[in-house]
Amino acid sequence: MANRVKIKRNKLLRFRLISLMYLIFIILAVIQIPTDWLTKTPRVVRYLQSAESNYQDASLATIANNFDGIFRELKLKLNYQEMDGQLPAPFSYNLVDQFFLKESKGAELFSLLVKLKEWHNLLPENDPSRKLFLELFEEDLTQGLKEENPEKWIEWRWQHVPATFAVSLMEELRLRLKLLSGMESQNDAEAKKKNLSLSSSFNEMVAGEETDFLINGDSILSVDVRLNDLPVNEFELAENHLRFRPLSAGNYTISIQGTTSKKEIQIRVKPRAVYNPPQRNIRVGYRYLPMVQYIDTDLKGLKLTCSTDPEASLNIGEKTIRFCPNKSGWCRINLLKDGRIFLSDSFLIKELPEPVITVAEAGNNRISIERLAKLGKLNLQIMHPSFQDGTFKCIGFALRLVGKKPIELESKNSEIQLNEELLTGKTHLIVHAISYQAGKGKYLFPNPIIIQLL
Numbered sequence: 001m002a003n004r005v006k007i008k009r010n011k012l013l014r015f016r017l018i019s020l021m022y023l024i025f026i027i028l029a030v031i032q033i034p035t036d037w038l039t040k041t042p043r044v045v046r047y048l049q050s051a052e053s054n055y056q057d058a059s060l061a062t063i064a065n066n067f068d069g070i071f072r073e074l075k076l077k078l079n080y081q082e083m084d085g086q087l088p089a090p091f092s093y094n095l096v097d098q099f100f101l102k103e104s105k106g107a108e109l110f111s112l113l114v115k116l117k118e119w120h121n122l123l124p125e126n127d128p129s130r131k132l133f134l135e136l137f138e139e140d141l142t143q144g145l146k147e148e149n150p151e152k153w154i155e156w157r158w159q160h161v162p163a164t165f166a167v168s169l170m171e172e173l174r175l176r177l178k179l180l181s182g183m184e185s186q187n188d189a190e191a192k193k194k195n196l197s198l199s200s201s202f203n204e205m206v207a208g209e210e211t212d213f214l215i216n217g218d219s220i221l222s223v224d225v226r227l228n229d230l231p232v233n234e235f236e237l238a239e240n241h242l243r244f245r246p247l248s249a250g251n252y253t254i255s256i257q258g259t260t261s262k263k264e265i266q267i268r269v270k271p272r273a274v275y276n277p278p279q280r281n282i283r284v285g286y287r288y289l290p291m292v293q294y295i296d297t298d299l300k301g302l303k304l305t306c307s308t309d310p311e312a313s314l315n316i317g318e319k320t321i322r323f324c325p326n327k328s329g330w331c332r333i334n335l336l337k338d339g340r341i342f343l344s345d346s347f348l349i350k351e352l353p354e355p356v357i358t359v360a361e362a363g364n365n366r367i368s369i370e371r372l373a374k375l376g377k378l379n380l381q382i383m384h385p386s387f388q389d390g391t392f393k394c395i396g397f398a399l400r401l402v403g404k405k406p407i408e409l410e411s412k413n414s415e416i417q418l419n420e421e422l423l424t425g426k427t428h429l430i431v432h433a434i435s436y437q438a439g440k441g442k443y444l445f446p447n448p449i450i451i452q453l454l
Contacts, residue, residue, distance in 0.1 A: 060119065062266050063112050064177050065204065070109055071170050074099055078163050090164035097159065100166075106154035113140065114148055116180075129180060136176045207249050207272045207342045213242040213265070224255040227340070248340035271344035272335075283347045285331070288441030289391070290324040295335075295343065302343075303336045324440060325349045352438055355384045355392045359431065359451055368454040373420040378429070380414045382436050393437045400430040403453075426453055 074080075077099050079088050089095075100106035116133070123130040137145060144152030161169070205211065223242065225235050228250045235254075236243040246252055249271040255264045272295075285291045299316050306323065316322075316335075325331050328349050335343035360379040361367060372378070378399060382392040394414035401407040404425035409416050434445035 060116075060177070060181055063116055063119075064181070065266070065268055066112055067109070067174065067177060068204070070105055070112075071174065073105065074166065074170060078167070080167060087163050087167070091162045093160045093162050093166075096161050096163055096166045100154060100158035106158050107150050110145075110150040110153050113137070113145055113153075116177075117141075117145060117148075132180060136179065204268045204270070205246060206270050207246055210243065210245040213244060213254070220256060220258060222257045224253075224257075226253045226255075227251070229253075247337045248342055249344070250340065271341050273343065273345045283345070285325060285347050285349050286352045286439075287325055287328045287349055288352065288439035290322055290439060291347070292320055292322045295319055295321060299335070304333065305336060306331060306333050326440075352441065352443070353384060353386070354445075355382050355387075355436070355438075357382050357394075357434060357436075357445055357449060359449060362451050365450060366452045366454060369420070369423045369426070372418060372453070373423055376418060378416045378418055378431075380431065380434065382414075391438055394434065395437050395442070396433075396435045397431055398433040400432065401426045402428040402430060423453065428452055 075082070078095055081087070100109070117137075120130050120133040134141070140153065140157075143156040144150065144154075157169070158166070220237070223235065223237055225232055225244070227234075227246075227248060232248075232252075234245055234247055242254070242256070244252075244254065244267070246267070246269040249269050252267040252269055253264060254267065255262065283293075299319060299321070302316060304316050304321055304323065306325070321333070321335070323333060325347075328351050331347045331349045333343075333345060333347070334341055358381050359365070359367075360381055361371065361375060380394050380397060382394050383389065384392065396410070396412050397414075397416075399409045399411070399416050401409070401422060407422060429451040430448050431451065432448035434449075436443055436445065
């Protein structure tokens, strides 16, 4: 048996060509992986969606907050579905061009990158965060960021970009910011031990929420918490953490002075919303009918106002608010703490629908004189299938007995007493001028009810 096989030169070249083609296909497959994998890989998704506020520098926290705000506006513009990550028009670029080019959101995003570049310029040459920034934003720097040319960068990054790719690019930018936040900005181990560290799981909160900021690395000399540049006392200081519970909406700045350094972090606090059952997306009320809403927090010391309906009746109970609107349309209510907004929410107030009015015992608006005389009264019933019994109350009506010697009677409630003498010789009953009350509102039913007597 031969120890080797001789291959012809042309076949050898063919095998090498095939191997080279396989290598090329593998390279092409790698470099063409779409950035959409960022939103499809479970571990990456969990990291992107995790609450993050452990920025070593307050500038990074501010940039991240503003970036998240632009990203939320983009998703709203594209009608992005958070649950399944779907877009109505994933390959259309019209809305992306309108958002970043015509609505100047691209310029806002570019200004954030410029601030990030300025932050990086202040770091030492050998700082790991400085090196990481240059690696992460290498292409952006060559496409206008270095010379701070927004037109060049916006055209390169966002012009004619499909919607699905725009979302992926924003996810990628968010990932870069998170990578920068995780990089230590100290290059001296001893200085790092003494450096004051302030971290939490939130950089955006809702009024009334509570969170703990972990403090380590230094002794605390003083703490200053400000809301819109005004000092507030909405925190408790313990040995190794700061418990923060904002009572108003606005931009909070927390400054902690240590023996060797000072740290500052900014928290954006949004107004609280009314508790909303998951089956209802829009809170709906009706004019003149009282509404009771549950608020999952302590309401002591708060004031309830309605900016769109100053005459509305407003009351605060234990974890509940009760108000009765006098106007239809959108009604905005605010809970105030020392004049600052704690809760703000809107309700759609509709006009009360017309109820159904019937005469008891008169099926199909027909009843015998003998039966009516036996009952001894005519009783009106007012109801609506969408409201509880007792919502509508009859406060008066008129009754005309038609036939021989017509008679006109009036009632101040829902009943009129009748007897055989009054009904003798009558052929019809006409119930009209029906007035009823629902909540604080009084109404007049426009149509008469005609009852045939048998």
